[in-house]
Amino acid sequence: MQALLGNFALILFVLMLVTGVIWFADTFFLSKQRRARADAALAEFDAAVARDQAQGVKRDGTVATARADLQARHLKQPAWIEYSGSFFPVIALVFCLRSFLYEPFKIPSSSMVPTLLVGDLILVNKFTYGIRLPIINKKIIEVNQPQRGDVMVFKYPKDMSVDYIKRVVGVPGDKIVYKNKRLTVNGEQISYKALPDYLDEENLTYYKQWQENLTGVEHKILTDERAPNFVPNPDAFPHHELCTYNAEGFACTVPPGEYFMMGDNRDNSLDSRYWGFVPDQNIVGKAFFVWMNLGDIKRIGSFH
Structure with missing residues (x-):
């Protein structure tokens, strides 16, 4: 992105x-x-x-x-x-x-649906996670740390010229388990509330929609019942020895100074399950506001 x-x-x-x-x-x-x-x-x-x-x-x-x-x-x-x-x-x-202060981005993919849609123009808070020098992205003033549930923009670990946006599901030290499309964080099973199915108008496909309560942060996610529970062909990313994969899903322990990211469109997102953890030095900022969508003016507003 x-x-x-x-x-x-x-x-x-x-x-x-x-x-x-x-x-x-x-x-x-x-x-x-x-x-x-x-x-x-x-x-x-x-x-x-x-x-x-x-x-x-x-x-x-x-x-x-x-x-x-x-x-x-x-x-x-x-x-x-x-x-x-x-x-x-x-x-x-x-x-x-x-x-x-603030940087604009455009959402190019459906990995964060239903929270963010393709074409959403968003604003990213550049100072909430610390003041960083431009270009080299080196943090010089500590402010806050990313929290579970934050929607965060970061440099893609495999290509630092590309920006990605995902949700923080694991902070340093967390034990993340994703089994049968359900999250467990540090032994605490995340709660899910069933919502009406979500219609993908572009592909004319329905997905299961849930209200996920990620340690106090409520937001919507999608799952595809046709997709497998396991993670196919994960990369040999740094610290991959801290993760185990099986037919039901995976389990990872987040190393110090790094974060585990997942898209809200769980079965249509290439995220930390595949390419690994996000180091602190890759962080760009916290996404918090849709300021325009040329296809749907009603999209304007804040999101969780």
């Missing part, structure tokens, strides 16, 4: 750097050089006018206009400097907002 936007931060940073250097150079150096040239040209112009007057040469009333035009011509910024100076504050503001 979001491969292009994964590089957009770097593109934005480079643009901000280039336009910022040009703005700085113009403000403190180039503008002074233009002013000096303008002053020299005006002094020469004034001397010429004085000589004409001394020789009795009369000038018409355009002297002031000519002088003003001469000054404006020498003080005028080149187009590349003018545009850079105009774009720099805008680019800098956007870069700071999306790096430290």
Whole structure:
């Protein structure tokens, strides 16, 4: 997800750097050089006018206009400097907002249905899990830790240029068991309440829908009764020795500093069951708000 936007931060940073250097150079150096040239040209112009007057040469009333035009011509910024100076504050503001406060994302797949639908435009809180340096994503200020039930955006462990979004079901130290499509966390079986079946309008398929209470966080999930309970062909991911797989599901112990993620569309989601845990350094932020869906305006609002 979001491969292009994964590089957009770097593109934005480079643009901000280039336009910022040009703005700085113009403000403190180039503008002074233009002013000096303008002053020299005006002094020469004034001397010429004085000589004409001394020789009795009369000038018409355009002297002031000519002088003003001469000054404006020498003080005028080149187009590349003018545009850079105009774009720099805008680019800098956007870069700071999306790096430290909120970043927009678009949902490209159905792995988080019914919570998030394809085409949802969401906002992600970038500071709730700590302040991180842009581009390198290094945490410099600790704030909060991800909690079970959070919907989190993170760098895909197998390709750091790609952003994924899933739900946190296991935090460091948790023992996660997923058996016959039911979760158990640290020996506590998660409660499920049956809801009306969910219709996938794109594929005209019904799925079982449940209200899952993930240690206090209630949200909807989908299961496909036709899908097997076991996890087919999981990767040999880092710390895979902390997981065991069988015909009924799997069990994993979450290592320190890492998180176990699952999609709400449980049987249509490639998540930690397949490619492993998410390290803290991969975290992008907490998803919390749908700000637009061009196909359904009613989607706008917060979610759990």
